[in-house]
Amino acid sequence: MSVASYSYKLQPRKVRLEFFRLLPISLFVVAFGAAFGLAATQKGLPPLDAILMSTTVFAGASQFAAIDMWGNQVSVLPLIAVVFAINSRHLLMGASLYPMLKDVSPGRRYGLLLLLTDANWAVSAQDYQNGKRNLEVILGGGLVLWLAWIVGTWLGVYFGGLLQNPKSLGLDMVLGCFLLAMALGGKKSPRVLVAWTVAGLASLAAWQWLPPNTHVVVGALAGGAIGFFWLEHQGTEATDETAAAEEGAAQ
Amino acid sequence: MTIETTTTGILALIAIMTVVTLATRFGGVFIMSFVRISPRIESFINTMASSVLIAIIVPMAFSGDTGAVAALAVTAALMLAFRKPLPAIGAGIAAAGLVRYWV
Structure with a gap:
Protein backbone atom coordinates (compact mmCIF):
# COMPACT_ATOMS: atom_id res chain seq x y z
CA MET A 1 0.00 0.00 0.00
CA SER A 2 1.32 3.42 -0.89
CA VAL A 3 2.34 5.55 2.06
CA ALA A 4 0.82 8.79 0.82
CA SER A 5 -2.77 7.64 0.43
CA TYR A 6 -4.91 7.86 3.54
CA SER A 7 -8.28 6.44 2.62
CA TYR A 8 -10.15 7.24 5.83
CA LYS A 9 -11.91 10.60 5.63
CA LEU A 10 -13.43 11.83 8.88
CA GLN A 11 -16.97 13.10 8.27
CA PRO A 12 -17.77 16.30 10.20
CA ARG A 13 -21.47 15.44 10.34
CA LYS A 14 -20.76 12.05 11.89
CA VAL A 15 -18.36 13.65 14.38
CA ARG A 16 -21.19 15.93 15.57
CA LEU A 17 -23.55 12.95 15.71
CA GLU A 18 -21.12 10.97 17.89
CA PHE A 19 -20.66 14.01 20.14
CA PHE A 20 -24.37 13.92 20.95
CA ARG A 21 -24.47 10.11 21.05
CA LEU A 22 -22.04 10.11 23.98
CA LEU A 23 -23.65 13.12 25.67
CA PRO A 24 -25.81 10.98 28.03
CA ILE A 25 -22.83 9.01 29.35
CA SER A 26 -20.91 12.29 29.62
CA LEU A 27 -23.42 13.55 32.16
CA PHE A 28 -22.29 10.70 34.40
CA VAL A 29 -18.69 11.63 33.68
CA VAL A 30 -19.51 15.09 35.07
CA ALA A 31 -20.50 13.40 38.33
CA PHE A 32 -17.22 11.45 38.38
CA GLY A 33 -15.30 14.62 37.65
CA ALA A 34 -17.04 16.33 40.54
CA ALA A 35 -16.01 13.48 42.83
CA PHE A 36 -12.42 13.89 41.63
CA GLY A 37 -12.48 17.67 42.10
CA LEU A 38 -13.74 17.24 45.64
CA ALA A 39 -11.13 14.55 46.47
CA ALA A 40 -8.36 16.71 44.99
CA THR A 41 -9.23 19.80 47.03
CA GLN A 42 -9.56 17.69 50.17
CA LYS A 43 -5.99 16.50 49.56
CA GLY A 44 -4.84 20.10 49.29
CA LEU A 45 -4.51 20.44 45.53
CA PRO A 46 -5.31 24.06 44.54
CA PRO A 47 -8.52 24.39 42.45
CA LEU A 48 -6.83 25.55 39.25
CA ASP A 49 -4.25 22.76 39.46
CA ALA A 50 -6.98 20.14 39.82
CA ILE A 51 -8.71 21.52 36.73
CA LEU A 52 -5.39 21.67 34.88
CA MET A 53 -4.69 18.02 35.75
CA SER A 54 -8.09 16.92 34.42
CA THR A 55 -7.52 18.93 31.26
CA THR A 56 -4.08 17.58 30.39
CA VAL A 57 -4.10 14.08 31.92
CA PHE A 58 -7.76 13.17 31.17
CA ALA A 59 -7.58 9.70 32.73
CA GLY A 60 -9.85 9.42 35.76
CA ALA A 61 -8.70 6.28 37.55
CA SER A 62 -5.04 7.30 37.41
CA GLN A 63 -5.87 10.80 38.67
CA PHE A 64 -7.69 9.38 41.69
CA ALA A 65 -4.70 7.13 42.36
CA ALA A 66 -2.29 10.07 42.09
CA ILE A 67 -4.40 12.11 44.50
CA ASP A 68 -4.22 9.17 46.90
CA MET A 69 -0.42 9.54 46.90
CA TRP A 70 -0.56 13.31 47.38
CA GLY A 71 1.08 15.02 50.38
CA ASN A 72 3.57 17.76 51.15
CA GLN A 73 5.81 15.92 48.77
CA VAL A 74 5.18 13.24 46.19
CA SER A 75 7.57 10.40 45.26
CA VAL A 76 8.13 10.61 41.54
CA LEU A 77 8.94 7.01 40.58
CA PRO A 78 5.95 5.44 42.37
CA LEU A 79 3.74 8.12 40.80
CA ILE A 80 5.06 7.28 37.33
CA ALA A 81 4.67 3.53 37.97
CA VAL A 82 1.08 3.84 39.18
CA VAL A 83 -0.03 6.22 36.42
CA PHE A 84 1.63 4.04 33.79
CA ALA A 85 0.19 0.78 35.15
CA ILE A 86 -3.35 2.11 35.34
CA ASN A 87 -3.18 3.73 31.91
CA SER A 88 -1.27 0.94 30.17
CA ARG A 89 -4.62 -0.33 28.86
CA HIS A 90 -4.44 2.66 26.46
CA LEU A 91 -1.53 0.89 24.73
CA LEU A 92 -3.76 -2.04 23.83
CA MET A 93 -6.77 0.13 23.09
CA GLY A 94 -4.75 2.25 20.67
CA ALA A 95 -3.22 -0.83 19.06
CA SER A 96 -6.68 -2.31 18.48
CA LEU A 97 -7.68 0.80 16.52
CA TYR A 98 -4.56 0.63 14.34
CA PRO A 99 -6.27 -1.12 11.39
CA MET A 100 -8.39 2.05 11.07
CA LEU A 101 -5.85 4.60 12.27
CA LYS A 102 -3.29 3.53 9.65
CA ASP A 103 -5.67 4.99 7.07
CA VAL A 104 -5.45 8.55 8.42
CA SER A 105 -2.40 10.79 8.25
CA PRO A 106 0.04 10.57 11.19
CA GLY A 107 -0.88 14.09 12.35
CA ARG A 108 -4.57 13.26 12.61
CA ARG A 109 -3.81 9.78 13.93
CA TYR A 110 -1.99 11.08 17.00
CA GLY A 111 -4.39 14.00 17.29
CA LEU A 112 -7.28 11.55 17.62
CA LEU A 113 -5.35 9.57 20.22
CA LEU A 114 -5.20 12.64 22.48
CA LEU A 115 -8.91 12.03 23.09
CA LEU A 116 -8.70 8.24 23.45
CA THR A 117 -10.48 7.04 26.57
CA ASP A 118 -12.48 3.99 27.69
CA ALA A 119 -15.98 4.96 26.60
CA ASN A 120 -15.31 6.28 23.10
CA TRP A 121 -12.85 3.47 22.43
CA ALA A 122 -15.42 0.85 23.53
CA VAL A 123 -17.94 2.23 21.03
CA SER A 124 -15.39 2.34 18.22
CA ALA A 125 -14.07 -1.16 18.96
CA GLN A 126 -17.59 -2.58 19.10
CA ASP A 127 -18.52 -0.92 15.81
CA TYR A 128 -15.37 -2.35 14.24
CA GLN A 129 -16.30 -5.86 15.42
CA ASN A 130 -19.64 -5.35 13.69
CA GLY A 131 -17.96 -4.29 10.46
CA LYS A 132 -18.31 -0.50 10.83
CA ARG A 133 -15.30 1.82 10.76
CA ASN A 134 -15.95 4.57 13.27
CA LEU A 135 -13.10 6.91 14.15
CA GLU A 136 -15.55 9.81 14.36
CA VAL A 137 -16.61 8.63 17.81
CA ILE A 138 -13.02 8.93 19.01
CA LEU A 139 -13.07 12.62 18.04
CA GLY A 140 -16.69 13.64 18.70
CA GLY A 141 -17.28 11.32 21.64
CA GLY A 142 -13.82 12.07 23.02
CA LEU A 143 -14.49 15.82 22.93
CA VAL A 144 -17.74 15.58 24.86
CA LEU A 145 -16.18 13.20 27.42
CA TRP A 146 -13.17 15.49 27.83
CA LEU A 147 -15.34 18.59 28.30
CA ALA A 148 -17.53 16.70 30.78
CA TRP A 149 -14.47 15.63 32.76
CA ILE A 150 -13.20 19.23 32.94
CA VAL A 151 -16.60 20.72 33.81
CA GLY A 152 -17.15 18.01 36.42
CA THR A 153 -13.78 18.67 38.03
CA TRP A 154 -14.55 22.39 38.08
CA LEU A 155 -17.91 21.73 39.77
CA GLY A 156 -16.34 19.41 42.32
CA VAL A 157 -13.60 21.88 43.14
CA TYR A 158 -15.94 24.80 43.79
CA PHE A 159 -19.21 23.11 44.79
CA GLY A 160 -17.90 19.74 45.99
CA GLY A 161 -20.48 19.50 48.78
CA LEU A 162 -23.22 18.94 46.22
CA LEU A 163 -22.31 15.33 45.64
CA GLN A 164 -20.80 13.90 48.81
CA ASN A 165 -21.42 10.25 48.08
CA PRO A 166 -21.82 9.37 44.39
CA LYS A 167 -21.52 5.68 45.32
CA SER A 168 -24.89 5.63 47.09
CA LEU A 169 -26.50 6.53 43.74
CA GLY A 170 -24.62 3.77 41.95
CA LEU A 171 -22.65 6.33 39.95
CA ASP A 172 -19.36 4.47 40.48
CA MET A 173 -20.80 1.67 38.33
CA VAL A 174 -21.54 3.79 35.26
CA LEU A 175 -18.34 2.95 33.44
CA GLY A 176 -18.44 -0.73 34.44
CA CYS A 177 -22.02 -1.12 33.18
CA PHE A 178 -21.21 0.83 30.02
CA LEU A 179 -18.18 -1.31 29.17
CA LEU A 180 -20.09 -4.52 29.93
CA ALA A 181 -22.95 -3.45 27.64
CA MET A 182 -20.41 -2.72 24.89
CA ALA A 183 -18.74 -6.12 25.32
CA LEU A 184 -22.03 -8.03 25.20
CA GLY A 185 -23.23 -6.03 22.19
CA GLY A 186 -20.28 -7.23 20.11
CA LYS A 187 -19.89 -10.32 17.98
CA MET B 1 13.25 11.14 44.31
CA THR B 2 10.45 13.36 45.58
CA ILE B 3 8.95 16.64 44.44
CA GLU B 4 7.62 19.17 46.96
CA THR B 5 4.05 20.23 46.27
CA THR B 6 4.90 23.89 45.84
CA THR B 7 3.38 25.93 43.03
CA THR B 8 6.02 24.85 40.51
CA GLY B 9 6.30 21.39 42.06
CA ILE B 10 2.63 20.70 41.42
CA LEU B 11 2.99 21.85 37.83
CA ALA B 12 5.96 19.50 37.40
CA LEU B 13 3.96 16.57 38.83
CA ILE B 14 1.03 17.29 36.51
CA ALA B 15 3.46 17.52 33.58
CA ILE B 16 4.95 14.13 34.49
CA MET B 17 1.50 12.53 34.70
CA THR B 18 0.54 14.10 31.37
CA VAL B 19 3.63 12.79 29.59
CA VAL B 20 3.26 9.28 31.02
CA THR B 21 -0.42 9.12 30.06
CA LEU B 22 0.31 10.50 26.61
CA ALA B 23 2.94 7.80 26.14
CA THR B 24 0.29 5.15 26.83
CA ARG B 25 -2.16 6.81 24.40
CA PHE B 26 0.45 7.04 21.62
CA GLY B 27 2.58 3.97 22.37
CA GLY B 28 0.33 1.17 21.17
CA VAL B 29 -0.29 2.78 17.79
CA PHE B 30 3.37 3.76 17.43
CA ILE B 31 4.50 0.17 17.99
CA MET B 32 1.82 -1.17 15.65
CA SER B 33 3.13 1.04 12.83
CA PHE B 34 6.18 -1.27 12.73
CA VAL B 35 4.13 -4.48 12.66
CA ARG B 36 2.86 -6.03 9.46
CA ILE B 37 -0.84 -6.79 9.91
CA SER B 38 -1.19 -10.48 9.01
CA PRO B 39 -4.50 -12.30 9.54
CA ARG B 40 -2.96 -13.74 12.70
CA ILE B 41 -2.11 -10.30 14.09
CA GLU B 42 -5.55 -9.01 13.16
CA SER B 43 -7.15 -11.95 14.94
CA PHE B 44 -4.99 -11.17 17.98
CA ILE B 45 -6.02 -7.50 17.92
CA ASN B 46 -9.72 -8.26 17.61
CA THR B 47 -9.82 -10.83 20.41
CA MET B 48 -7.59 -8.66 22.60
CA ALA B 49 -9.91 -5.67 22.13
CA SER B 50 -12.98 -7.26 23.68
CA SER B 51 -10.79 -9.02 26.25
CA VAL B 52 -9.76 -5.58 27.55
CA LEU B 53 -13.38 -5.02 28.53
CA ILE B 54 -13.67 -8.42 30.22
CA ALA B 55 -10.38 -7.91 32.07
CA ILE B 56 -11.68 -4.61 33.48
CA ILE B 57 -15.11 -5.94 34.44
CA VAL B 58 -14.42 -9.38 35.98
CA PRO B 59 -12.10 -8.19 38.80
CA MET B 60 -14.51 -5.26 39.31
CA ALA B 61 -17.31 -7.76 39.95
CA PHE B 62 -15.18 -9.91 42.25
CA SER B 63 -13.82 -7.02 44.32
CA GLY B 64 -17.05 -5.03 44.36
CA ASP B 65 -19.83 -4.97 46.94
CA THR B 66 -23.32 -6.44 46.40
CA GLY B 67 -24.36 -3.22 44.68
CA ALA B 68 -21.57 -3.54 42.10
CA VAL B 69 -22.44 -7.17 41.40
CA ALA B 70 -26.15 -6.31 41.08
CA ALA B 71 -25.35 -3.50 38.64
CA LEU B 72 -23.27 -5.75 36.38
CA ALA B 73 -25.73 -8.66 36.58
CA VAL B 74 -28.73 -6.49 35.67
CA THR B 75 -26.85 -4.81 32.81
CA ALA B 76 -25.72 -8.20 31.45
CA ALA B 77 -29.21 -9.73 31.67
CA LEU B 78 -30.97 -6.80 29.97
CA MET B 79 -28.26 -6.46 27.34
CA LEU B 80 -28.50 -10.15 26.40
CA ALA B 81 -32.30 -10.02 26.40
CA PHE B 82 -32.95 -6.76 24.53
CA ARG B 83 -29.57 -5.62 23.10
CA LYS B 84 -30.34 -1.98 23.98
CA PRO B 85 -27.31 -0.44 25.76
CA LEU B 86 -28.83 2.66 27.36
CA PRO B 87 -31.75 0.99 29.20
CA ALA B 88 -29.40 -1.82 30.28
CA ILE B 89 -26.86 0.63 31.70
CA GLY B 90 -29.53 2.77 33.36
CA ALA B 91 -31.14 -0.24 35.02
CA GLY B 92 -27.72 -1.47 36.19
CA ILE B 93 -26.92 1.84 37.87
CA ALA B 94 -30.38 1.97 39.46
CA ALA B 95 -29.85 -1.60 40.73
CA ALA B 96 -26.60 -0.57 42.45
CA GLY B 97 -28.30 2.40 44.08
CA LEU B 98 -31.30 0.35 45.26
CA VAL B 99 -29.26 -2.56 46.61
CA ARG B 100 -27.02 -0.17 48.55
CA TYR B 101 -30.05 1.63 49.93
CA TRP B 102 -31.61 -1.61 51.19
CA VAL B 103 -28.52 -3.48 52.41
Whole structure:
Protein backbone atom coordinates (compact mmCIF):
# COMPACT_ATOMS: atom_id res chain seq x y z
CA MET A 1 0.00 0.00 0.00
CA SER A 2 1.32 3.42 -0.89
CA VAL A 3 2.34 5.55 2.06
CA ALA A 4 0.82 8.79 0.82
CA SER A 5 -2.77 7.64 0.43
CA TYR A 6 -4.91 7.86 3.54
CA SER A 7 -8.28 6.44 2.62
CA TYR A 8 -10.15 7.24 5.83
CA LYS A 9 -11.91 10.60 5.63
CA LEU A 10 -13.43 11.83 8.88
CA GLN A 11 -16.97 13.10 8.27
CA PRO A 12 -17.77 16.30 10.20
CA ARG A 13 -21.47 15.44 10.34
CA LYS A 14 -20.76 12.05 11.89
CA VAL A 15 -18.36 13.65 14.38
CA ARG A 16 -21.19 15.93 15.57
CA LEU A 17 -23.55 12.95 15.71
CA GLU A 18 -21.12 10.97 17.89
CA PHE A 19 -20.66 14.01 20.14
CA PHE A 20 -24.37 13.92 20.95
CA ARG A 21 -24.47 10.11 21.05
CA LEU A 22 -22.04 10.11 23.98
CA LEU A 23 -23.65 13.12 25.67
CA PRO A 24 -25.81 10.98 28.03
CA ILE A 25 -22.83 9.01 29.35
CA SER A 26 -20.91 12.29 29.62
CA LEU A 27 -23.42 13.55 32.16
CA PHE A 28 -22.29 10.70 34.40
CA VAL A 29 -18.69 11.63 33.68
CA VAL A 30 -19.51 15.09 35.07
CA ALA A 31 -20.50 13.40 38.33
CA PHE A 32 -17.22 11.45 38.38
CA GLY A 33 -15.30 14.62 37.65
CA ALA A 34 -17.04 16.33 40.54
CA ALA A 35 -16.01 13.48 42.83
CA PHE A 36 -12.42 13.89 41.63
CA GLY A 37 -12.48 17.67 42.10
CA LEU A 38 -13.74 17.24 45.64
CA ALA A 39 -11.13 14.55 46.47
CA ALA A 40 -8.36 16.71 44.99
CA THR A 41 -9.23 19.80 47.03
CA GLN A 42 -9.56 17.69 50.17
CA LYS A 43 -5.99 16.50 49.56
CA GLY A 44 -4.84 20.10 49.29
CA LEU A 45 -4.51 20.44 45.53
CA PRO A 46 -5.31 24.06 44.54
CA PRO A 47 -8.52 24.39 42.45
CA LEU A 48 -6.83 25.55 39.25
CA ASP A 49 -4.25 22.76 39.46
CA ALA A 50 -6.98 20.14 39.82
CA ILE A 51 -8.71 21.52 36.73
CA LEU A 52 -5.39 21.67 34.88
CA MET A 53 -4.69 18.02 35.75
CA SER A 54 -8.09 16.92 34.42
CA THR A 55 -7.52 18.93 31.26
CA THR A 56 -4.08 17.58 30.39
CA VAL A 57 -4.10 14.08 31.92
CA PHE A 58 -7.76 13.17 31.17
CA ALA A 59 -7.58 9.70 32.73
CA GLY A 60 -9.85 9.42 35.76
CA ALA A 61 -8.70 6.28 37.55
CA SER A 62 -5.04 7.30 37.41
CA GLN A 63 -5.87 10.80 38.67
CA PHE A 64 -7.69 9.38 41.69
CA ALA A 65 -4.70 7.13 42.36
CA ALA A 66 -2.29 10.07 42.09
CA ILE A 67 -4.40 12.11 44.50
CA ASP A 68 -4.22 9.17 46.90
CA MET A 69 -0.42 9.54 46.90
CA TRP A 70 -0.56 13.31 47.38
CA GLY A 71 1.08 15.02 50.38
CA ASN A 72 3.57 17.76 51.15
CA GLN A 73 5.81 15.92 48.77
CA VAL A 74 5.18 13.24 46.19
CA SER A 75 7.57 10.40 45.26
CA VAL A 76 8.13 10.61 41.54
CA LEU A 77 8.94 7.01 40.58
CA PRO A 78 5.95 5.44 42.37
CA LEU A 79 3.74 8.12 40.80
CA ILE A 80 5.06 7.28 37.33
CA ALA A 81 4.67 3.53 37.97
CA VAL A 82 1.08 3.84 39.18
CA VAL A 83 -0.03 6.22 36.42
CA PHE A 84 1.63 4.04 33.79
CA ALA A 85 0.19 0.78 35.15
CA ILE A 86 -3.35 2.11 35.34
CA ASN A 87 -3.18 3.73 31.91
CA SER A 88 -1.27 0.94 30.17
CA ARG A 89 -4.62 -0.33 28.86
CA HIS A 90 -4.44 2.66 26.46
CA LEU A 91 -1.53 0.89 24.73
CA LEU A 92 -3.76 -2.04 23.83
CA MET A 93 -6.77 0.13 23.09
CA GLY A 94 -4.75 2.25 20.67
CA ALA A 95 -3.22 -0.83 19.06
CA SER A 96 -6.68 -2.31 18.48
CA LEU A 97 -7.68 0.80 16.52
CA TYR A 98 -4.56 0.63 14.34
CA PRO A 99 -6.27 -1.12 11.39
CA MET A 100 -8.39 2.05 11.07
CA LEU A 101 -5.85 4.60 12.27
CA LYS A 102 -3.29 3.53 9.65
CA ASP A 103 -5.67 4.99 7.07
CA VAL A 104 -5.45 8.55 8.42
CA SER A 105 -2.40 10.79 8.25
CA PRO A 106 0.04 10.57 11.19
CA GLY A 107 -0.88 14.09 12.35
CA ARG A 108 -4.57 13.26 12.61
CA ARG A 109 -3.81 9.78 13.93
CA TYR A 110 -1.99 11.08 17.00
CA GLY A 111 -4.39 14.00 17.29
CA LEU A 112 -7.28 11.55 17.62
CA LEU A 113 -5.35 9.57 20.22
CA LEU A 114 -5.20 12.64 22.48
CA LEU A 115 -8.91 12.03 23.09
CA LEU A 116 -8.70 8.24 23.45
CA THR A 117 -10.48 7.04 26.57
CA ASP A 118 -12.48 3.99 27.69
CA ALA A 119 -15.98 4.96 26.60
CA ASN A 120 -15.31 6.28 23.10
CA TRP A 121 -12.85 3.47 22.43
CA ALA A 122 -15.42 0.85 23.53
CA VAL A 123 -17.94 2.23 21.03
CA SER A 124 -15.39 2.34 18.22
CA ALA A 125 -14.07 -1.16 18.96
CA GLN A 126 -17.59 -2.58 19.10
CA ASP A 127 -18.52 -0.92 15.81
CA TYR A 128 -15.37 -2.35 14.24
CA GLN A 129 -16.30 -5.86 15.42
CA ASN A 130 -19.64 -5.35 13.69
CA GLY A 131 -17.96 -4.29 10.46
CA LYS A 132 -18.31 -0.50 10.83
CA ARG A 133 -15.30 1.82 10.76
CA ASN A 134 -15.95 4.57 13.27
CA LEU A 135 -13.10 6.91 14.15
CA GLU A 136 -15.55 9.81 14.36
CA VAL A 137 -16.61 8.63 17.81
CA ILE A 138 -13.02 8.93 19.01
CA LEU A 139 -13.07 12.62 18.04
CA GLY A 140 -16.69 13.64 18.70
CA GLY A 141 -17.28 11.32 21.64
CA GLY A 142 -13.82 12.07 23.02
CA LEU A 143 -14.49 15.82 22.93
CA VAL A 144 -17.74 15.58 24.86
CA LEU A 145 -16.18 13.20 27.42
CA TRP A 146 -13.17 15.49 27.83
CA LEU A 147 -15.34 18.59 28.30
CA ALA A 148 -17.53 16.70 30.78
CA TRP A 149 -14.47 15.63 32.76
CA ILE A 150 -13.20 19.23 32.94
CA VAL A 151 -16.60 20.72 33.81
CA GLY A 152 -17.15 18.01 36.42
CA THR A 153 -13.78 18.67 38.03
CA TRP A 154 -14.55 22.39 38.08
CA LEU A 155 -17.91 21.73 39.77
CA GLY A 156 -16.34 19.41 42.32
CA VAL A 157 -13.60 21.88 43.14
CA TYR A 158 -15.94 24.80 43.79
CA PHE A 159 -19.21 23.11 44.79
CA GLY A 160 -17.90 19.74 45.99
CA GLY A 161 -20.48 19.50 48.78
CA LEU A 162 -23.22 18.94 46.22
CA LEU A 163 -22.31 15.33 45.64
CA GLN A 164 -20.80 13.90 48.81
CA ASN A 165 -21.42 10.25 48.08
CA PRO A 166 -21.82 9.37 44.39
CA LYS A 167 -21.52 5.68 45.32
CA SER A 168 -24.89 5.63 47.09
CA LEU A 169 -26.50 6.53 43.74
CA GLY A 170 -24.62 3.77 41.95
CA LEU A 171 -22.65 6.33 39.95
CA ASP A 172 -19.36 4.47 40.48
CA MET A 173 -20.80 1.67 38.33
CA VAL A 174 -21.54 3.79 35.26
CA LEU A 175 -18.34 2.95 33.44
CA GLY A 176 -18.44 -0.73 34.44
CA CYS A 177 -22.02 -1.12 33.18
CA PHE A 178 -21.21 0.83 30.02
CA LEU A 179 -18.18 -1.31 29.17
CA LEU A 180 -20.09 -4.52 29.93
CA ALA A 181 -22.95 -3.45 27.64
CA MET A 182 -20.41 -2.72 24.89
CA ALA A 183 -18.74 -6.12 25.32
CA LEU A 184 -22.03 -8.03 25.20
CA GLY A 185 -23.23 -6.03 22.19
CA GLY A 186 -20.28 -7.23 20.11
CA LYS A 187 -19.89 -10.32 17.98
CA LYS A 188 -19.92 -13.56 19.96
CA SER A 189 -18.47 -16.81 18.64
CA PRO A 190 -17.09 -19.88 20.44
CA ARG A 191 -13.62 -18.44 19.87
CA VAL A 192 -14.58 -15.11 21.49
CA LEU A 193 -16.23 -16.86 24.44
CA VAL A 194 -13.11 -18.97 25.06
CA ALA A 195 -10.98 -15.82 24.82
CA TRP A 196 -13.23 -14.04 27.33
CA THR A 197 -13.05 -16.95 29.76
CA VAL A 198 -9.26 -16.97 29.53
CA ALA A 199 -9.15 -13.17 29.83
CA GLY A 200 -11.42 -13.23 32.88
CA LEU A 201 -9.43 -15.95 34.64
CA ALA A 202 -6.07 -14.35 33.81
CA SER A 203 -7.20 -10.93 35.02
CA LEU A 204 -8.46 -12.46 38.27
CA ALA A 205 -5.18 -14.32 38.78
CA ALA A 206 -3.19 -11.14 38.08
CA TRP A 207 -5.43 -9.12 40.37
CA GLN A 208 -4.83 -11.70 43.10
CA TRP A 209 -1.12 -12.38 42.73
CA LEU A 210 0.59 -9.82 40.50
CA PRO A 211 1.41 -6.16 41.37
CA PRO A 212 -1.64 -3.87 41.58
CA ASN A 213 -3.12 -2.42 38.38
CA THR A 214 -1.58 -5.00 36.04
CA HIS A 215 -4.73 -7.12 35.72
CA VAL A 216 -6.27 -5.36 32.72
CA VAL A 217 -3.20 -5.73 30.52
CA VAL A 218 -2.52 -9.31 31.64
CA GLY A 219 -6.13 -10.38 31.05
CA ALA A 220 -6.37 -8.64 27.67
CA LEU A 221 -3.10 -10.15 26.40
CA ALA A 222 -4.19 -13.61 27.56
CA GLY A 223 -7.47 -13.21 25.67
CA GLY A 224 -5.58 -11.90 22.65
CA ALA A 225 -3.32 -14.97 22.70
CA ILE A 226 -6.41 -17.11 22.03
CA GLY A 227 -7.09 -15.03 18.94
CA PHE A 228 -3.46 -15.32 17.88
CA PHE A 229 -3.46 -19.13 17.95
CA TRP A 230 -7.09 -19.73 16.98
CA LEU A 231 -7.97 -18.06 13.70
CA GLU A 232 -11.54 -17.61 12.54
CA HIS A 233 -12.26 -20.12 9.76
CA GLN A 234 -13.32 -17.79 6.98
CA GLY A 235 -11.58 -18.55 3.71
CA THR A 236 -9.69 -21.50 5.16
CA GLU A 237 -7.29 -21.74 2.26
CA ALA A 238 -6.00 -18.19 2.63
CA THR A 239 -5.57 -18.68 6.36
CA ASP A 240 -3.70 -21.93 5.89
CA GLU A 241 -1.47 -20.32 3.31
CA THR A 242 -0.54 -17.45 5.59
CA ALA A 243 -0.03 -19.83 8.48
CA ALA A 244 2.25 -21.93 6.29
CA ALA A 245 4.06 -18.84 5.04
CA GLU A 246 4.56 -17.66 8.63
CA GLU A 247 5.86 -21.03 9.67
CA GLY A 248 8.21 -20.95 6.74
CA ALA A 249 9.40 -17.49 7.69
CA ALA A 250 9.93 -18.57 11.29
CA GLN A 251 12.26 -21.40 10.32
CA MET B 1 13.25 11.14 44.31
CA THR B 2 10.45 13.36 45.58
CA ILE B 3 8.95 16.64 44.44
CA GLU B 4 7.62 19.17 46.96
CA THR B 5 4.05 20.23 46.27
CA THR B 6 4.90 23.89 45.84
CA THR B 7 3.38 25.93 43.03
CA THR B 8 6.02 24.85 40.51
CA GLY B 9 6.30 21.39 42.06
CA ILE B 10 2.63 20.70 41.42
CA LEU B 11 2.99 21.85 37.83
CA ALA B 12 5.96 19.50 37.40
CA LEU B 13 3.96 16.57 38.83
CA ILE B 14 1.03 17.29 36.51
CA ALA B 15 3.46 17.52 33.58
CA ILE B 16 4.95 14.13 34.49
CA MET B 17 1.50 12.53 34.70
CA THR B 18 0.54 14.10 31.37
CA VAL B 19 3.63 12.79 29.59
CA VAL B 20 3.26 9.28 31.02
CA THR B 21 -0.42 9.12 30.06
CA LEU B 22 0.31 10.50 26.61
CA ALA B 23 2.94 7.80 26.14
CA THR B 24 0.29 5.15 26.83
CA ARG B 25 -2.16 6.81 24.40
CA PHE B 26 0.45 7.04 21.62
CA GLY B 27 2.58 3.97 22.37
CA GLY B 28 0.33 1.17 21.17
CA VAL B 29 -0.29 2.78 17.79
CA PHE B 30 3.37 3.76 17.43
CA ILE B 31 4.50 0.17 17.99
CA MET B 32 1.82 -1.17 15.65
CA SER B 33 3.13 1.04 12.83
CA PHE B 34 6.18 -1.27 12.73
CA VAL B 35 4.13 -4.48 12.66
CA ARG B 36 2.86 -6.03 9.46
CA ILE B 37 -0.84 -6.79 9.91
CA SER B 38 -1.19 -10.48 9.01
CA PRO B 39 -4.50 -12.30 9.54
CA ARG B 40 -2.96 -13.74 12.70
CA ILE B 41 -2.11 -10.30 14.09
CA GLU B 42 -5.55 -9.01 13.16
CA SER B 43 -7.15 -11.95 14.94
CA PHE B 44 -4.99 -11.17 17.98
CA ILE B 45 -6.02 -7.50 17.92
CA ASN B 46 -9.72 -8.26 17.61
CA THR B 47 -9.82 -10.83 20.41
CA MET B 48 -7.59 -8.66 22.60
CA ALA B 49 -9.91 -5.67 22.13
CA SER B 50 -12.98 -7.26 23.68
CA SER B 51 -10.79 -9.02 26.25
CA VAL B 52 -9.76 -5.58 27.55
CA LEU B 53 -13.38 -5.02 28.53
CA ILE B 54 -13.67 -8.42 30.22
CA ALA B 55 -10.38 -7.91 32.07
CA ILE B 56 -11.68 -4.61 33.48
CA ILE B 57 -15.11 -5.94 34.44
CA VAL B 58 -14.42 -9.38 35.98
CA PRO B 59 -12.10 -8.19 38.80
CA MET B 60 -14.51 -5.26 39.31
CA ALA B 61 -17.31 -7.76 39.95
CA PHE B 62 -15.18 -9.91 42.25
CA SER B 63 -13.82 -7.02 44.32
CA GLY B 64 -17.05 -5.03 44.36
CA ASP B 65 -19.83 -4.97 46.94
CA THR B 66 -23.32 -6.44 46.40
CA GLY B 67 -24.36 -3.22 44.68
CA ALA B 68 -21.57 -3.54 42.10
CA VAL B 69 -22.44 -7.17 41.40
CA ALA B 70 -26.15 -6.31 41.08
CA ALA B 71 -25.35 -3.50 38.64
CA LEU B 72 -23.27 -5.75 36.38
CA ALA B 73 -25.73 -8.66 36.58
CA VAL B 74 -28.73 -6.49 35.67
CA THR B 75 -26.85 -4.81 32.81
CA ALA B 76 -25.72 -8.20 31.45
CA ALA B 77 -29.21 -9.73 31.67
CA LEU B 78 -30.97 -6.80 29.97
CA MET B 79 -28.26 -6.46 27.34
CA LEU B 80 -28.50 -10.15 26.40
CA ALA B 81 -32.30 -10.02 26.40
CA PHE B 82 -32.95 -6.76 24.53
CA ARG B 83 -29.57 -5.62 23.10
CA LYS B 84 -30.34 -1.98 23.98
CA PRO B 85 -27.31 -0.44 25.76
CA LEU B 86 -28.83 2.66 27.36
CA PRO B 87 -31.75 0.99 29.20
CA ALA B 88 -29.40 -1.82 30.28
CA ILE B 89 -26.86 0.63 31.70
CA GLY B 90 -29.53 2.77 33.36
CA ALA B 91 -31.14 -0.24 35.02
CA GLY B 92 -27.72 -1.47 36.19
CA ILE B 93 -26.92 1.84 37.87
CA ALA B 94 -30.38 1.97 39.46
CA ALA B 95 -29.85 -1.60 40.73
CA ALA B 96 -26.60 -0.57 42.45
CA GLY B 97 -28.30 2.40 44.08
CA LEU B 98 -31.30 0.35 45.26
CA VAL B 99 -29.26 -2.56 46.61
CA ARG B 100 -27.02 -0.17 48.55
CA TYR B 101 -30.05 1.63 49.93
CA TRP B 102 -31.61 -1.61 51.19
CA VAL B 103 -28.52 -3.48 52.41
